[in-house]
Amino acid sequence: xxxxxxxxxxxxxxxxxxxxxxxxxxxxxxxxxxxxxxxxxxxxxxxxxxxxxxxxxxxxxxxxxxxxxxxxxxxxxxxxxxxxxxxxxxxxxxxxxxxxxxxxxxxxxxxxxxxxxxxxxxxxxxxxxxxxxxxxxxxxxxxxxxxxxxxxxxxxxxxxxxxxxxxxxxxxxxxxxxxxxxxxxxxxxxxxxxxxxxxxxxxxxxxxxxxxxxxxxxxxxxxxxxxxxxxxxxxxxxxxxxxxxxxxxxxxxxxxxxxxxxxxxxxxxxxxxxxxxxxxxxxxxxxxxxxxxxxxxxxxxxxxxxxxxxxxxxxxxxxxxxxxxxxxxxxxxxxxxxxxxxxxxxxxxxxxxxxxxxxxxxxxxxxxxxxxxxxxxxxxxx
Amino acid sequence: xxxxxxxxxxxxxxxxxxxxxxxxxxxxxxxxxxxxxxxxxxxxxxxxxxxxxxxxxxxxxxxxxxxxxxxxxxxxxxxxxxxxxxxxxxxxxxxxxxxxxxxxxxxxxxxxxxxxxxxxxxxxxxxxxxxxxxxxxxxxxxxxxxxxxxxxxxxxxxxxxxxxxxxxxxxxxxxxxxxxxxxxxxxxxxxxxxxxxxxxxxxxxxxxxxxxxxxxxxxxxxxxxxxxxxxxxxxxxxxxxxxxxxxxxxxxxxxxxxxxxxxxxxxxxxxxxxxxxxxxxxxxxxxxxxxxxxxxxxxxxxxxxxxxxxxxxxxxxxxxxxxxxxxxxxxxxxxxxxxxxxxxxxxxxxxxxxxxxxxx
Ligand SMILES: Nc1ncnc2c1ncn2[C@@H]1O[C@H](COP(=O)(O)OP(=O)(O)OP(=O)(O)O)[C@@H](O)[C@H]1O
Ligand SMILES: [Mg+2]
Numbered sequence: 001x002x003x004x005x006x007x008x009x010x011x012x013x014x015x016x017x018x019x020x021x022x023x024x025x026x027x028x029x030x031x032x033x034x035x036x037x038x039x040x041x042x043x044x045x046x047x048x049x050x051x052x053x054x055x056x057x058x059x060x061x062x063x064x065x066x067x068x069x070x071x072x073x074x075x076x077x078x079x080x081x082x083x084x085x086x087x088x089x090x091x092x093x094x095x096x097x098x099x100x101x102x103x104x105x106x107x108x109x110x111x112x113x114x115x116x117x118x119x120x121x122x123x124x125x126x127x128x129x130x131x132x133x134x135x136x137x138x139x140x141x142x143x144x145x146x147x148x149x150x151x152x153x154x155x156x157x158x159x160x161x162x163x164x165x166x167x168x169x170x171x172x173x174x175x176x177x178x179x180x181x182x183x184x185x186x187x188x189x190x191x192x193x194x195x196x197x198x199x200x201x202x203x204x205x206x207x208x209x210x211x212x213x214x215x216x217x218x219x220x221x222x223x224x225x226x227x228x229x230x231x232x233x234x235x236x237x238x239x240x241x242x243x244x245x246x247x248x249x250x251x252x253x254x255x256x257x258x259x260x261x262x263x264x265x266x267x268x269x270x271x272x273x274x275x276x277x278x279x280x281x282x283x284x285x286x287x288x289x290x291x292x293x294x295x296x297x298x299x300x301x302x303x304x305x306x307x308x309x310x311x312x313x314x315x316x317x318x319x320x321x322x323x324x325x326x327x328x329x330x331x332x333x334x335x336x337x338x339x340x341x342x343x344x345x346x347x348x349x350x351x352x353x354x355x356x357x358x359x360x361x362x363x364x365x366x367x368x369x370x371x372x373x374x375x376x377x378x379x380x381x382x
Numbered sequence: 383x384x385x386x387x388x389x390x391x392x393x394x395x396x397x398x399x400x401x402x403x404x405x406x407x408x409x410x411x412x413x414x415x416x417x418x419x420x421x422x423x424x425x426x427x428x429x430x431x432x433x434x435x436x437x438x439x440x441x442x443x444x445x446x447x448x449x450x451x452x453x454x455x456x457x458x459x460x461x462x463x464x465x466x467x468x469x470x471x472x473x474x475x476x477x478x479x480x481x482x483x484x485x486x487x488x489x490x491x492x493x494x495x496x497x498x499x500x501x502x503x504x505x506x507x508x509x510x511x512x513x514x515x516x517x518x519x520x521x522x523x524x525x526x527x528x529x530x531x532x533x534x535x536x537x538x539x540x541x542x543x544x545x546x547x548x549x550x551x552x553x554x555x556x557x558x559x560x561x562x563x564x565x566x567x568x569x570x571x572x573x574x575x576x577x578x579x580x581x582x583x584x585x586x587x588x589x590x591x592x593x594x595x596x597x598x599x600x601x602x603x604x605x606x607x608x609x610x611x612x613x614x615x616x617x618x619x620x621x622x623x624x625x626x627x628x629x630x631x632x633x634x635x636x637x638x639x640x641x642x643x644x645x646x647x648x649x650x651x652x653x654x655x656x657x658x659x660x661x662x663x664x665x666x667x668x669x670x671x672x673x674x675x676x677x678x679x680x681x682x683x684x685x686x687x688x689x690x691x692x693x694x695x696x697x698x699x700x701x702x703x704x705x706x707x708x709x710x711x712x713x714x715x716x717x718x719x720x721x722x723x724x725x726x727x728x729x730x731x732x733x734x735x736x737x738x739x740x741x742x
Pocket of ligand 2: 046160
């Protein structure tokens, strides 16, 4: 059993006045793959290092397996770490590199040999065991770095941006490998990244952080389709969600979202939530993902009251899709549209907003006002 | 390798002659530190069991005299080195940046000892543990045992020593061995000089010690030490880099790369006050009211060499978001971090600010 539970964990660096991790609560279950994601400085590394024991914990309880480990030395926590600047010893062979940590721990030779070969087999680097790291490609080095962690047979793997030194293509490939590795090893993994795409594609659950506080921790699908606040909504997804400041206006028994140059009839299914949260007549922020702005006729006719006039500013061809940078009223937005239509900068287009997928946020608290739609999530294409 | 290796290498190179270090059989030993001639070949008896042979060389008396003199005097220069380092290190720990800088120009030769691994030029690596979190005896021991192992794995079989109560470790890496310790040595153009390589070795040490010895350490690297009499200044420079590193809150520091932070640490309060005041002139907004993330923005843009796309990548924000932030920072502060001179001023301000925070 290697669950990792963080209960009310805080961290204040010595000399600092403000904590950098605040009341962090997260129960990571055995065999789970959890990704910490958030902008630079939000406390991901600090949290991971507290779990590892490299940083002491200012407050709260850290439980690994069945014990509280706040005061347990890192080497006794049964964890293994892989960092961005992974440690490969240049003048040792791959075999010696993988064996080194075990040798330090005085593991018997035969056992070391067995584990190294086993890890090498899993990582498909058996043929490289005699090479020196200098003679390896970036991806192979990365595998050796993982191998060094695997041979320890830890209960929990901690990885801090292990792929950020790799080029984009290799990174995509290694993401999949680490996922596969997780399935094979059936161990708890905690993975830190600033890259939301990486988080979305790798985690069973992702934990979005900002300023030392968990903003939302859930499956990638839920975080994507039901972001709890403007930060999460804007951080997850690429291109980012469009935000428009406006007001909810009651007109007869209908509710509209209105902003300069924009008027959208809101779906009745959301009236109850909107009314009970008391935002009618108040400023809100409307969130629309780029893929929820449509230029197809079918959409226009289905949602005639959600059609807006847009002026094309920039057309960005991405191959399988086109990003249209448009101005709608006084807001600039991005729409992800089908490349079989052609668009020209400066031209006028009509776009329909998929009303089932809009997000409404309280302009003051920036919290989401009810979720826009049921859990059924769009396929995440990134 | 022995204490004689380096002077011997220099002599044989300078004279373009050959030398062979060999075991001295009991039958043909002469007095230590003396020349001997056997079968028309000259020998120096280095110690009981070792002698150096110079095949085919026919030196004048003066030449032999000069060689012997430098050889054995450089041994003297290394006597008791480890103990001397330990003593000096303790004394240095209490000094502040200014005192350390002055100390560097003090000619205080360390009486260096018979350490097999010294070969010049080279660098001292100072490895210091950050606040030990579980301070049991067992953890102390684990540290003392494992860190040197990791050091050896990274730096090769070299000289190192555990120092002081906190069990800091200091190690010597000959310049000729640096490339062996750098995984990506080939990636650094020659012009990118030693500092980058040393930085890379220091980083490797930090992560290797974390991964394999489970300890959080900071590593600082001394200036280049050309010869034994520069050892003391070298030690001081490593301690100085370590001190600045704590102010700047970074895990690795190479002495030559810490010049700006040294400068800001040395600035008088008057100079610092004047700087902050001048900084506010362009737009009357005091630094405390600057956007919260100005430090991050400035550091990001600087470390990306003012390349905004790269900075956006480093800071993990969208390029447009970063441009927006930079524009806003410019409106508020009057300084545009995309402009080299403005960037320098902001960078210096960021350094001062970081050090201020560290000191409080
Ligand atoms: N040793 C330290 N002493 C003081 N403050 C620190 C220390 N290490 C980190 N911090 C501060 O704590 C905050 C969180 O840092 P942390 O490294 O955990 O962020 P992160 O989310 O991992 O960021 P990144 O994506 O840049 O790696 C930052 O404001 C950072 O400046
Ligand atoms: Mg980090």
